[in-house]
Amino acid sequence: MVETTRRREIEDAASSLFHERGYSATSVRDIARAVDIQGASLYAHVASKQDVLWSIVEGTAARFEVAADAVEAADPGAIVFGPGVHLISLVRAHVGVVTDDIERASVFVHEWRALDPERRDDIARRRDAYEDRFRAAIVDGIEAGAFEPVDPALTAAYLLTALNGLVAWYRPDGRLSARTIADAFADLSLRAVRAPAGPG
Amino acid sequence: MVETTRRREIEDAASSLFHERGYSATSVRDIARAVDIQGASLYAHVASKQDVLWSIVEGTAARFEVAADAVEAADPGAIVFGPGVHLISLVRAHVGVVTDDIERASVFVHEWRALDPERRDDIARRRDAYEDRFRAAIVDGIEAGAFEPVDPALTAAYLLTALNGLVAWYRPDGRLSARTIADAFADLSLRAVRAPAGPG
């Protein structure tokens, strides 16, 4: 299906432009130019500029959810190795989704506010549900005595924005590999909440 | 000077709108409407829309710098109480500037990319110099054996974006006071880098 390829190209170009200048500052003609067609011709492939943004944001939201689902499916780890492992797995999964496609991740993080009200609400709810997985991991850790008695909501927000900050500086060909960053972010995040080892 | 008051009103209104919808999605007419004048009348007070953005971003950059300067002026603390105290002071100063005026802080964090090239470069340099204070505090801590041997650049980026994430959810009348948040962020940030206490 040729349509699918073209559509993909358009979303790639749009992701790149939205990442660089933002949704509002990117015109339909800018996107068209990037895929070498006339501005009006874009509408043979997409319903609207909003439609393109939605595809990018929704697809990325789904990727975050799938990655976190996979962590939860490997849940036994949390029981055998403790809540710290669960939080670390969530952190690694999140970093993986971001480094896997920073442009789309960046658009997801920064441009979801440009969505029209209903879609925006949909994403807001899903972000909250996603953040809730982090809150739950933190609560589990506290109850197990493995974590400091931090405020779960504040701490989840702190950690998630630290992870999301990656979209501002990660480059696939940069000094630090995705793996190195995932390791470092996991260490920083776990230490931020972990209680000192008790006696014995 | 009446001009100064009106100018202030315009910048307040613009900060609020840029914070909510972003610079590109805010029109000159939107700003004018918020201060109850005609769109074109705005130009009796400001040179351009860019000019308003620049005032907000530059003023906020200066507030961050002044706050960090004050921390450095109280430098003896770092010598007497150790590098951990210095990092904590930087974190507290940063959180203070953000909570003091989230709208402007939010515009600083998110909209500096909308600046024209020269001004954008100016802010990029100043952000880097500011981040360098965090990197230096981390390096000092590592050298003193008080911190884990983390990557200073990656860690400074991690911590600063965690702090900046505050602009997305802080509300002056919210559940958590600025003081509570500063305490919690200082604890999380210090634990993220601190080495476990050695024997003795």
Added chain:
DNA sequence: CCTACCGATCGGTAGG
């Protein structure tokens, strides 16, 4: 601070 107005550009449609 207003009215009147400018050229440029916006997202999108019609009709092929």
Added chain:
DNA sequence: CCTACCGATCGGTAGG
């Protein structure tokens, strides 16, 4: 996927 075109809105200026 193109040409031709739409009404709306953009940032900004002129002249008072």
